[in-house]
Amino acid sequence: MDGQAGGRGADQEASGADASVEAVFREERGRLLAALVSRFGDLDLAEEVTSDAIESALRHWPVDGVPSKPGAWLLTTARRKAVDRLRRDQALAARVAVLQVEADRAASTPPPDVGSELPDDRLQLFFTCAHPALPAEDRTALTLRCLAGLTTGEVARAFLVPTATMAQRIVRAKKKIRQARIPFRVPGADELPQRLPGVLQVLYSIFTEGYAASAGENLQRVDVADEAIRLTRILHRLMPDQREVSGLLALMLLTHARRDARTGPGGAQVLLEDQDRDRWDRVMIEEGSALVLVSLTGGRPGPYGVQAAIAALHDEAADVASTDWPQIVGLYDVLLALIPSPVVALNRAVAVAMRDGPEAGLALLDDLADEPRLRDHHPYAAARAELLARVGRREEAAEAYRRALELAGTEPEREHLRRRLADTED
Structure with a gap:
């Protein structure tokens, strides 16, 4: 009897560790890949050692316990595995030496100025992957799959194409990066506006997966939507004069404000016409509505600003019947x-x-x-x-x-x- 209880306890502990690894992987994968690509400049290598670090965690955490800072543990492990791989490749010996010199220099000098412009590793890499040498859809798909943590199926859903087609597109983009020797570097300030549309598309696609999950037991992935909003806020602070950044942030806020009313008991779906509008986040709606005005002022409106205006009309209405449907149809005509x-x-x-x-x-x-x-x-x-x-x-x-x-x-x-x-x- 005691042996059985002990076995069950061990199984539960292992299961808990597996769940911890899965949770950390979901939350930290983007940050981990961004940090590794920034460090080593090789997306394939970053993906490989990220997988290796996860496998190592699955071996060690059930025995040693989940570390207090699991994301840092994974990053340290992945870095070591990357250096080990490079050292084993004699053709890259000189590259390892350069990396060591850079690491020594970084330890004794303050971070470069670019860090203050793009304060989040993933945003830096989003802009890096938005390289004009790649077709627009390919670079967006690559960023969503490799850096935003979406599965190939989730990316395919965002583009309304079969999963197999999207898998080929991602492979093609990675091959293009290798063959064209596209550098993984943060673009200069003068390059950011050119790459902005691709980054906005990535952020919106991440939010969309959070707002309406493509698969699973839950209608929403609130943590994913929250992360998209966090990154877009950073971008808005970086580029406050870009009206489409304001429009995208407004759209996210006005849509996410309904999150608590979109599900009922047991996670059941509640359609817009049946939602309890008292559960909508009025603070978020006020912020989003103010941003809509910014996004629509000063020139021809952009797609995100128009979509945000539609969302604002929904949020301002007392119910579906009193919604200004003629104006919404007119905005869809513009869109x-x-x-x-x-x-x-x-x-x-x-x-x-x-x-x-x-x-x-x-x-x-x-x-x-x-x-x-x-x-x-x-x-x-x-x-x-x-x-x-x-x-x-x-x-x-x-x-x-x-x-x-x-x-x-x-x-x-x-x-x-x-x-x-x-x-x-x-």
């Missing part, structure tokens, strides 16, 4: 001209349905039926199912709900769709 995306067209169709009725929205959704990027996009099938149900086309609605259920990634979304399907089939 569609700025970025003619099928997702924007989908959202506009839903807004038109709220303004003019479900038949009008359905007509627009039918126009998008052959859009390949929406074929496996579950919000399209779910929106169509909802509008079909509202006009009484129950069989078609049930079929669309089944399709949305096949595509939904999180359990709360699937459970909501099951309930709506059951209502339709009654």
